[in-house]
Amino acid sequence: xxxxxxxxxxxxxxxxxxxCLHDISFSVGEGECVGLVGxxxxxxxxxxxxxxxxxxxxxxxxxxxxxxxxxxxxRIGVVFQNPEDQLFMPTLLQDVTLPLMNRGATAExxxxxxxxxxxxxxxxxxxxxxxxxxxxxxxxxxxLAAALAGSPEILFLDEPTAELDGRSVRQLTRVLADLPIARxxxxxxxxxxxxxxSRLLVLWQGRIVAEGPTQxxxxxxxxxxxxxxx
Amino acid sequence: xxxxxxxxxLGLLVATVAVIVVDNPFWLVGALVLGFALRAGIxxxxxxxxxxxxxxxLFAVAMVLMQWLARVPVTxxxxxxxxxxxxxxxxxxxxxxxxxxxxxxxxxxxxxxxLYLLFVRHFVNILTAETSRILQARSLCVVRPxxxxxxxxxxxxxxxxxxxxxxxxxxxxxxxxxxxxxx
Numbered sequence: 001x002x003x004x005x006x007x008x009x010x011x012x013x014x015x016x017x018x019x020c021l022h023d024i025s026f027s028v029g030e031g032e033c034v035g036l037v038g039x040x041x042x043x044x045x046x047x048x049x050x051x052x053x054x055x056x057x058x059x060x061x062x063x064x065x066x067x068x069x070x071x072x073x074x075r076i077g078v079v080f081q082n083p084e085d086q087l088f089m090p091t092l093l094q095d096v097t098l099p100l101m102n103r104g105a106t107a108e109x110x111x112x113x114x115x116x117x118x119x120x121x122x123x124x125x126x127x128x129x130x131x132x133x134x135x136x137x138x139x140x141x142x143x144l145a146a147a148l149a150g151s152p153e154i155l156f157l158d159e160p161t162a163e164l165d166g167r168s169v170r171q172l173t174r175v176l177a178d179l180p181i182a183r184x185x186x187x188x189x190x191x192x193x194x195x196x197x198s199r200l201l202v203l204w205q206g207r208i209v210a211e212g213p214t215q216x217x218x219x220x221x222x223x224x225x226x227x228x229x230x
Numbered sequence: 231x232x233x234x235x236x237x238x239x240l241g242l243l244v245a246t247v248a249v250i251v252v253d254n255p256f257w258l259v260g261a262l263v264l265g266f267a268l269r270a271g272i273x274x275x276x277x278x279x280x281x282x283x284x285x286x287x288l289f290a291v292a293m294v295l296m297q298w299l300a301r302v303p304v305t306x307x308x309x310x311x312x313x314x315x316x317x318x319x320x321x322x323x324x325x326x327x328x329x330x331x332x333x334x335x336x337x338x339x340x341x342x343x344x345l346y347l348l349f350v351r352h353f354v355n356i357l358t359a360e361t362s363r364i365l366q367a368r369s370l371c372v373v374r375p376x377x378x379x380x381x382x383x384x385x386x387x388x389x390x391x392x393x394x395x396x397x398x399x400x401x402x403x404x405x406x407x408x409x410x411x412x413x
Contacts, residue, residue: 054404078408085398085405088352090328099409102336132355146409 001029003065004154004182005051010059012050021047021057021206028154033176033183035193035214038203039228044186045081047203048158051184052078063154074103077152081159083139086146087131092123095131096146103150117149118142121175137168144175154182161189188229194218202227232326239325242268246317250310258309265316272323286315345411353399360394 005028013019021043028034038044050057053068064072080086089095096114101107118124121141131139140160147155160176161169173195176183187193193200193214200217202210204227210217217223224230249261266280273279290308297304327344334341364387372380 049404052404052408054407073408073410076408078405080401080405082398082401084356085401086409088348088402089331090348094332097332099411101332103410104336107332150410 001032003027004030004063005184006060006062006065007051008060010047010050010057010061012046012055012057019206021050024059024208026201026208026211028182028184030153031180031182032199033185033197035197035200036184036186036203037188037190037193037200037217037227037229038186039188042203042228043206044188044203045158048156048184048186052076052156074150075153077147077150077155079140079143079147079155079157079160081162083131083136083143086143087139090130091128092118092131092134092142093127095142096127096149099146100149113149113151114145117145120148121145122171135168137164137171140164140168140172141175144172148179152181154184155179157183157185157187159187160185161187161192190218190224190229202229204228232329235324235326239321242317242321242324246314246321249313249317253306255306258306258313261313262309262316265313265320268320269316272320283316286312349402349406352402353395356398356402357391357395360391360398364388364391364394 007027008025010021010024011019012021024047026034036044036047046055049055051061051063051068053061061068064075066072068076087095089098093111093114096117097107097110100110100113105113115124115127118127121144123138123142123145126134126138126142131142134142144157144160157176160172164172169189169192173192176185176196183196185193185197197214200210200212200214201208202217202223209227210220210223221230245261249258252258252261266283269279269283270276273282290312293308293311294304327347331341331344331348334344368383368387372383374380
């Protein structure tokens with residue numbers, strides 16, 4: 001299996017102060033789904049921001065064998081916790097097409113890809129509406145559609161189930177389970193990760209305290225308790 | 231309908247420029263009356279349209295007061311400021327500029343300008359949503375308008391508005407960066 005994401009010795013502290021992420025190392029293979037679990041404040045979102053190059057950390061983060069640069073941003077997809085951070089256009093369809101056109105796709109090709117992405121999320125009838133008029137579950141799926149329309153090779157999702165009801169979580173799980181690309185998901189929703197991730201990394205106070213197959217990690221009650229997850 | 235919106239929007243933009251160069255007080259008063267009438271008509275809610283213009287009205291009044299207190303001639307600057315605000319916001323509301331962005335070519339100045347306006351609009355929406363949340367939270371704790379903590383809570387609320395808006399703006403910027411808008 002080819003490695004699409006490689007992290008070695010990542011250390012980060014806000015404003016150069018006391019590190020909140022210590023010596024993080026892991027890798028993600030092609031098509032693999034990896035869950036980053038941890039209690040609130042464990043450093044999941046900060047780690048994600050470091051992986052995406054939004055925060056400058058010490059250590060090595062290689063995506064497709066090289067540092068993440070503007071030219072390979074098109075190969076990654078990101079879904080933020082709050083869909084309002086991503087969707088801002090007058091209609092959902094424009095929200096999905098605009099980044100594609102910005103990257104050089106023709107209007108027709110972009111519209112075709114956007115329609116397909118919206119259809120795969122069950123949102124084909126809502127393309128003409130603004131994101132503000134959708135439910136939170138629909139907005140989450142819409143931001144996922146926007147990320148997938150660019151045909152990424154790796155997808156990063158920050159707390160995708162936050163504030164979602166059970167039905168929306170199931171819908172999202174179904175969609176994510178069918179994706180053939182590598183996925184890195186930060187969450188503390190263990191049931192959601194149980195059905196999706198093949199491997200889990202447990203984060204506690206900025207360190208990876210355990211790593212292994214999902215079933216093995218989730219059956220270790222004392223580990224989950226000490227990491228503040230149950 | 232779209233043609234009418236374009237025509238009226240562009241007409242208002244011309245009026246916005248015209249009102250800057252006009253010095254006749256009767257014309258200015260007429261422009262203000264027309265501006266407020268347009269605002270009420272477009273927003274379709276008289277009280278809401280007038281309340282939302284209150285900050286700029288207060289700004290104009292403060293401008294006149296400062297000129298009067300400094301004992302310099304009171305100019306038409308305040309009236310012009312108000313008229314420019316009324317005409318330009320009406321034009322912004324009428325012009326179907328959000329539809330045009332999909333037809334413009336990325337990388338062009340016009341596309342960049344429209345994108346910038348969309349970002350500004352989105353950020354204004356964020357600011358408005360955060361303000362209403364803070365005021366709602368405050369109204370749950372501060373029951374009497376002039377009671378204990380009424381003003382300090384307002385000050386703290388406004389201060390937190392900046393940090394909250396900044397955090398959201400930062401996330402919005404990061405998301406757009408990753409979606410390729412900085413390429």
